[in-house]
Amino acid sequence: MTARNISQFWEWGRKIICVGRNYADHAKELKNAIPTEPILFLKPPSAYVREGSSILVPRYSNNLHHEVELGVVIGKGGTAIPESAAMEHVAGYALCLDMTARDVQDVCKSKGLPWTRAKAFNTSCPISEFIPKERIPDPGNVTLWLKVNDQLRQNGCTSQMIFSIPYLISYISEFITLEEGDLILTGTPKGVSAVQEHDQLQAGIQDVVTMSFRVDRQEK
Ligand SMILES: O=C(O)/C=C/C(=O)CC(=O)C(=O)O
Numbered sequence: 001m002t003a004r005n006i007s008q009f010w011e012w013g014r015k016i017i018c019v020g021r022n023y024a025d026h027a028k029e030l031k032n033a034i035p036t037e038p039i040l041f042l043k044p045p046s047a048y049v050r051e052g053s054s055i056l057v058p059r060y061s062n063n064l065h066h067e068v069e070l071g072v073v074i075g076k077g078g079t080a081i082p083e084s085a086a087m088e089h090v091a092g093y094a095l096c097l098d099m100t101a102r103d104v105q106d107v108c109k110s111k112g113l114p115w116t117r118a119k120a121f122n123t124s125c126p127i128s129e130f131i132p133k134e135r136i137p138d139p140g141n142v143t144l145w146l147k148v149n150d151q152l153r154q155n156g157c158t159s160q161m162i163f164s165i166p167y168l169i170s171y172i173s174e175f176i177t178l179e180e181g182d183l184i185l186t187g188t189p190k191g192v193s194a195v196q197e198h199d200q201l202q203a204g205i206q207d208v209v210t211m212s213f214r215v216d217r218q219e220k
C-alpha cells in the first residue's frame with residue numbers, strides 16, 4: 001500500500017469540523033449574540049473543491065455567501081487533548097472558504113433546524129494547498145483576506161478569534177476523536193457577502209498563500 005501524504009489531506013475522506021461565530025465582528029454583522037462556548041457544525045469530505053474547479057451555487061439558493069477562514073489540519077489524532085498539548089497535534093494549515101447558502105441558513109434558523117443544507121453541499125469547502133506548520137509560526141496572528149472581482153470584502157486577523165486554536169482542539173476532542181487528516185475551520189471575520197454566477201473569488205493568508213475560484217451555478 002502506498003503511504004498517504006498529509007499534503008493531500010482532502011483525499012482522505014476525513015472530517016471537516018467548522019466553528020461558527022468565532023469572531024465578534026462577524027457575529028454582530030449577522031445580529032447574533034457573542035458565543036460563550038464554541039458553536040460547531042460539520043461538512044462532509046464531498047464539500048471539498050480545489051483550485052481549477054468552480055464553486056457551485058446550489059439550485060435551491062439565491063444568496064450564497066463567502067466566509068474566508070483559517071483551516072487547521074490535524075497531523076496526530078487524539079481524544080481529550082489538553083490545551084497545553086494541542087499544537088503538537090497540528091500538521092499544518094489551509095486557507096478555506098465556508099460557502100454558506102445564507103437564505104437556506106436563515107430558514108433553518110427560524111425553524112430551529114440544523115444548518116446542513118446551507119453549509120454542507122458539494123463545493124461548500126474550497127481549500128488552498130496544504131501549508132506546513134512551520135510556514136505559519138503564529139497562527140493566532142495572521143491576516144486573512146478575500147476579494148470578489150478584485151473588490152476587497154473581508155480582511156481580518158486571527159488574533160480576533162474568540163476561542164483560540166489550542167482551545168478549539170481541546171474542546172472538540174473532548175467529544176469527537178480527532179484523526180490525522182481532519183480539518184478544523186476556525187470561523188470567519190466580518191465582511192461576508194453574496195456571490196453571483198461568474199464571479200471570481202481571490203483569497204489569501206498574508207504572504208503565505210493565495211487561491212482563486214470562479215463561481216458557477218449548479219446545472220438544472
Ligand atoms: O448564525 C448565523 O447567522 C450564521 C453563522 C455562521 O454562518 C457561522 C459561521 O460559519 C462562521 O462564523 O464562520
Ligand SMILES: [Mg+2]
Nearest residue numbers: 067098187188
Ligand atoms: Mg464559517
